[in-house]
Amino acid sequence: MLDNVAVQRVIALIERHRSVADFADFGDGACPEAIVAAEKAIGNPLPESYKWWLANYGGGEIGGEEIFSVYAEDPEDIGGGDIVRNYRLSVENGADLKLIPLCHSDLDGVFAFRIDHGRPGNEYPVLGLATGETYADDFLEFIEKRINLFV
Secondary structure, eight states, X not given: OOOHHHHHHHHHHHHHTTXXXXXXXXXXXXXXXXHHHHXXXXXXXXXHHHHHHHHHHOOEEETTEEEOBOOOSSGGGOOTTBHHHHHHHHHHTTOOTTEEEEEEETTTEXXXXXXXXXXXXXXXXXXXXXXXXXXXXXXXXXXXXXHHHHO
C-alpha cells in the first residue's frame, strides 16, 4: 500500500519544480492495460509506487534524464525509453535478471529496481549500478532525490 504522505510530498515536489520534473500533467498517465502488459513481459510485478507514477504522470524526464515508462500495450511495439525494452536489452547483454533498469543518468549511470529485495506492495529498492549501492529505498524516494539533485 502506498504511503499517502509520501505520495502527497512527491506531487507537491513535482508541481513546485516543473522546470526540472518534465512529466505529463497529473492524471494524463499510461493506460492500465499497458502497465499490466509491461509486468507480463518482464515477468515480475512492478512496484506500486512506480505504477502509481505511470498511471498519473505517464513518463518524462528529471533534469533531462528519462525515467523509463511504458509506451505500448503490445510489448513488441515498444520504443526507446520503455522499461520493457530496456529490461530486455539489459538481459540480452548479460545483466542480472533481478535488476529492472529504470533510468540512465549521464551523471550517475544506470539505476535499476532490485526485485530480489522486495517489500510489501512489490516495492523494491533502487540500486545505482555504477556504485552497486542502494540509491533509494523505493521509487518515490528515487523521484524525490533526483528532483532535489537538479534544483
